[in-house]
Amino acid sequence: MPGAIHAEGLVKTFGRVRALDGVDLDVPEGTVLGLLGPNGAGKTTAVRVLTTLLRPDAGRAVVAGHDVLTAPDEVRRSIGLSGQFAAVDEYLTGRENLRMVGELYQMGSRAARVRAAELLERFHLTDAGDRPAKTYSGGMRRRLDLAAALVVSPPVMFMDEPTTGLDPRNRMELWSVIQDLVADGTTLLLTTQYLEEADQLAHDIAVVDHGRVIARGTADELKARIGGERVEIVVHDPGRIAAAVGVLGGFSRGEAVVDRHTRRITVPVQGGARLLAEVIRELDARGVELDDIGLRRPTLDDVFMSLTGRAALEEDADGPGEPGGPGKPGDRTAPAPAGAAAAEPAHPKEAE
Amino acid sequence: MPATPRTAAAPAVRRRGTVARSLHDSLVVARRNLIRMLRIPEVVIFGLVQPVMFVVLFSYVFGGAIPVPGQEAADPVVYREYLMAGIFAQTVTFATAGAAAGIAEDMHKGLVDRFRSLPMSRGAVLTGRTLADLVQTALTVLVLVGCAVLVGWRIHDGFPRALAALGLLLLLGYAFSWIGALIGLSVRTPEAATSGGLVWLFPLTFVSNAFVPVGGMPGWLQTVAEWNPFSATVLACRQLFGNPEGTVSDAWPMQHPVLASVLWSVAILLVFRTLAVRKYRSAAV
Numbered sequence: 001m002p003g004a005i006h007a008e009g010l011v012k013t014f015g016r017v018r019a020l021d022g023v024d025l026d027v028p029e030g031t032v033l034g035l036l037g038p039n040g041a042g043k044t045t046a047v048r049v050l051t052t053l054l055r056p057d058a059g060r061a062v063v064a065g066h067d068v069l070t071a072p073d074e075v076r077r078s079i080g081l082s083g084q085f086a087a088v089d090e091y092l093t094g095r096e097n098l099r100m101v102g103e104l105y106q107m108g109s110r111a112a113r114v115r116a117a118e119l120l121e122r123f124h125l126t127d128a129g130d131r132p133a134k135t136y137s138g139g140m141r142r143r144l145d146l147a148a149a150l151v152v153s154p155p156v157m158f159m160d161e162p163t164t165g166l167d168p169r170n171r172m173e174l175w176s177v178i179q180d181l182v183a184d185g186t187t188l189l190l191t192t193q194y195l196e197e198a199d200q201l202a203h204d205i206a207v208v209d210h211g212r213v214i215a216r217g218t219a220d221e222l223k224a225r226i227g228g229e230r231v232e233i234v235v236h237d238p239g240r241i242a243a244a245v246g247v248l249g250g251f252s253r254g255e256a257v258v259d260r261h262t263r264r265i266t267v268p269v270q271g272g273a274r275l276l277a278e279v280i281r282e283l284d285a286r287g288v289e290l291d292d293i294g295l296r297r298p299t300l301d302d303v304f305m306s307l308t309g310r311a312a313l314e315e316d317a318d319g320p321g322e323p324g325g326p327g328k329p330g331d332r333t334a335p336a337p338a339g340a341a342a343a344e345p346a347h348p349k350e351a352e
Numbered sequence: 353m354p355a356t357p358r359t360a361a362a363p364a365v366r367r368r369g370t371v372a373r374s375l376h377d378s379l380v381v382a383r384r385n386l387i388r389m390l391r392i393p394e395v396v397i398f399g400l401v402q403p404v405m406f407v408v409l410f411s412y413v414f415g416g417a418i419p420v421p422g423q424e425a426a427d428p429v430v431y432r433e434y435l436m437a438g439i440f441a442q443t444v445t446f447a448t449a450g451a452a453a454g455i456a457e458d459m460h461k462g463l464v465d466r467f468r469s470l471p472m473s474r475g476a477v478l479t480g481r482t483l484a485d486l487v488q489t490a491l492t493v494l495v496l497v498g499c500a501v502l503v504g505w506r507i508h509d510g511f512p513r514a515l516a517a518l519g520l521l522l523l524l525g526y527a528f529s530w531i532g533a534l535i536g537l538s539v540r541t542p543e544a545a546t547s548g549g550l551v552w553l554f555p556l557t558f559v560s561n562a563f564v565p566v567g568g569m570p571g572w573l574q575t576v577a578e579w580n581p582f583s584a585t586v587l588a589c590r591q592l593f594g595n596p597e598g599t600v601s602d603a604w605p606m607q608h609p610v611l612a613s614v615l616w617s618v619a620i621l622l623v624f625r626t627l628a629v630r631k632y633r634s635a636a637v
Contacts, residue, residue: 051469055634076471087462091391092384103380104472106368132391148466 003028004156004187005050010059012045012211019045020056021211027189027204029155032182034202035191036304042211043191044084047160050189051081064156064187077105080149084161087145090134094125094144097133101148112151119147123177139170146177157181157188163197175200195301209308223298225306230296231279232266236289241265244288251279263291374473381467381480382487385454389488396488399450403443403496410435410563411503421565421599429504434596436505437517437589438562441582443492444525445553447485448532452549454481455536464632475629482529489525493518508594517592520613524585527617530624537631562586565598578603581616588613 005027012020019042027033035043048054050061052072061068064078088097095116102112120129123143128136133144142162149157162178163171178201182188192198198205199219207215207222215222231251235244244265245256252267259265269275276295283290368376389396415428415435455478458464467477497518507514532549539545559569559576560583566574577583578601588609590597605612 048465053465053468073471076469079469081466081469083462083465087466089384089388089463090461091388096384096387100380100384101466101470104377104467104470104476106373106471 004030004065005033005061005063005189007046007050007061008059010046010049010061011057012042012049012054013057018211020049020059023059023208023211023213025189025206025213027187029187030182030185031203032188032190032201034198034205035189035208036193036195036198036205037191037208038193038308041208043208044160045211046208047081047158047189047191051079051158052076064154077152078154078156080152080154080157082146082149082157082159082162084164088133088141088148091132093130093132094120094136094147095129097144098147098151102151105152107152115151119150123147139166139173142166142170142174143177146174150181153186155185155187157186159188159190161191161193163192163194171197195299195304199299207304207307215303215307222303225303229270229272230266230268230298230302231276232264232292232294232296233279233283233290234292235263235265236291238263240288243286244283247282247286247288248279250282251275266296269295370473374476374479377473377476378479378483381476382483383480385481385484386487389484395450396491399446399488400492400495402446403439403492404499406439406442407436407496407499407503410439414563418564420596421567430596432500432504433506434590434598435563436500437586437593437595438557438560439500440493440496440521440589441524441586442553442557442562443496444489444521445528445557445582446550447489447525447529448535448553449546449549450488451481451485451529451532452536452539452545453542454485455533456539456545457542459537460542468632474633475625478530478533478625478628478632482526482533485529485532486522486526489529490522493521505595509592513592513594516610517589520585520588520592520610520617523617523621524581524613527620527624530621530628534624534628534631537628556580557582560586561598566601567599574601575603578606581613581620584609584612584616 003026005025007023007025010020010023010025011018021042023042023046025033025035025046035046037043045054049056050063050068052068052075055069063075066074066078068075088094089100092100098116098119099109099112102115103109105112107115117126117129120126123146125140125143125147128140133141136144146159146162149159159178163174166174175197178188178190182201188201190198190201203218204216205219205222206213215225217225231248233244233248235241238260241258241260241263245258248256248265248267251269251271253270254268256265256267273295276293280290280293411428411432415431418431420427420430420434455464458467458477458481464477532545535548536545539548559573560566560580561577562582566577566583569577584605587597587600587606589595591609600606605616
């Protein structure tokens with residue numbers, strides 16, 4: 001049974017770049033798929049193909065029961081698209097923007113007017129509704145863009161990095177809007193480079209890198225893949241890193257990740273808090289002074305690192321990820337602390 | 353099982369025929385572009401400054417120096433009558449730059465993506481834009497006609513023929529705005545679209561009978577000028593306004609300027625509309 005969004009073997013090349021290299025996706029009706037990946041992974045290309053904006057070189061896709069290639073107009077009637085660049089006309093007022101979109105969805109002009117008023121109300125834009133969108137803050141523009149995507153209450157929604165560049169308050173607000181939509185039964189495909197966002201909003205996650213889906217599953221399944229807890233320590237004296245790695249080796253279930261710059265060492269372990277006490281005693285006995293120690297559960301950041309060999313927000317300028325993957329001790333840089341990447345967007349692009 | 357068609361519950365969606373939908377969508381987009389013009393009046397005003405400046409400069413600076421063929425000597429009054437059709441025609445072709453810049457900006461801002469994801473008529477974004485530009489061009493021409501009358505330009509063969517001339521001008525302007533649409537879809541930035549929409553207009557409009565008699569150009573350039581679509585419209589307007597025509601060559605477009613003007617404009621319109629709509633459908637930012 002195909003889902004509300006179903007794609008098989010999508011391929012799209014731009015010159016020599018394979019933006020999509022055989023992507024299969026399936027989003028059951030009423031669920032949220034998070035497409036997670038770094039810049040340039042192919043997320044936006046996938047959305048553009050699924051929303052009929054781009055013709056794939058190979059493969060097929062069915063959205064809301066219609067083939068993207070043979071019935072694009074039917075697909076367009078059933079989808080809403082909200083992009084990362086807040087595509088509204090900034091010289092039109094919020095109300096004019098929504099009315100225009102309604103009329104172009106072929107609603108009658110009266111129905112479009114009523115719907116515009118409803119949406120302004122729902123997105124707390126009524127007061128600003130008759131001001132040109134140019135005067136809106138970044139968060140307001142994003143809400144208007146989302147409202148424009150919802151004019152016909154489409155059964156299938158696509159959101160391309162809906163919260164990129166928003167401040168935390170606006171992001172939370174948008175999340176709650178998205179959660180309401182999903183509660184109403186809308187099928188949603190969401191792209192994001194924020195792991196926390198995928199964790200919060202998506203039922204299923206597909207990790208995309210270099211035009212391929214390299215892993216899929218629920219957030220918990222993906223986290224379980226790279227094992228359980230890990231101990232993370234920060235050594236006070238860089239000269240003692242080797243000694244600390246030696247101590248941790250005795251407790252570790254895998255290889256240690258060392259970041260010399262921040263003097264942080266992370267090792268996978270099993271045994272919980274009691275083990276932590278032992279680690280502390282042993283390090284103390286060897287005279288390794290600590291600045292910090294903690295027991296961490298894996299985050300999606302770790303998942304991403306272990307799958308791609310890079311942190312999620314890194315710009316991938318260095319070609320294909322190393323096949324060796326993470327965990328080579330001593331010589332590579334560990335991921336940024338979990339949560340830090342997600343909490344602070346890399347491209348603050350708030351209202352100018 | 354395909355997704356439940358929840359659109360059915362959404363506000364009434366009207367089914368229109370292809371032509372009706374295309375017209376409806378084009379008008380919705382045209383209204384949007386006209387609202388924009390009202391909110392950014394600077395663009396309209398600067399669009400007026402240049403042609404008005406040309407009227408004044410050519411009338412008073414060059415007017416005394418350029419003899420219209422058939423006249424004994426340079427006569428500024430006769431030259432003004434000769435000149436105006438050229439300035440009007442040049443002005444309407446500047447709609448190209450507006451269309452190019454507007455469409456490039458819509459591409460750049462992601463609005464074209466929004467439009468392309470809607471179940472709307474494919475050509476409507478471009479048609480709406482060119483229609484709005486046509487309105488702006490018409491307003492510009494009206495202001496220009498007023499200025500021309502102030503510096504002494506007159507029509508001599510009655511209003512119907514003068515209106516026909518204005519019709520030819522607007523048709524030319526509309527055709528050229530489709531060239532602008534194609535440029536706007538083809539360049540990467542709005543800035544490039546503005547200059548890309550303008551630079552080639554200068555040779556096109558100057559290598560013509562618009563400002564100086566063709567007779568003074570080298571032979572090959574004369575041929576180019578005589579077959580220039582722009583020259584046909586200029587000469588047609590001079591005839592319809594009853595303004596001095598200068599010496600007219602034997603080239604076919606110069607012998608049948610009205611017909612040549614219509615044919616050229618329609619041909620440009622059809623070719624560039626087809627190319628632009630095709631480009632729009634496949635446009636990838």
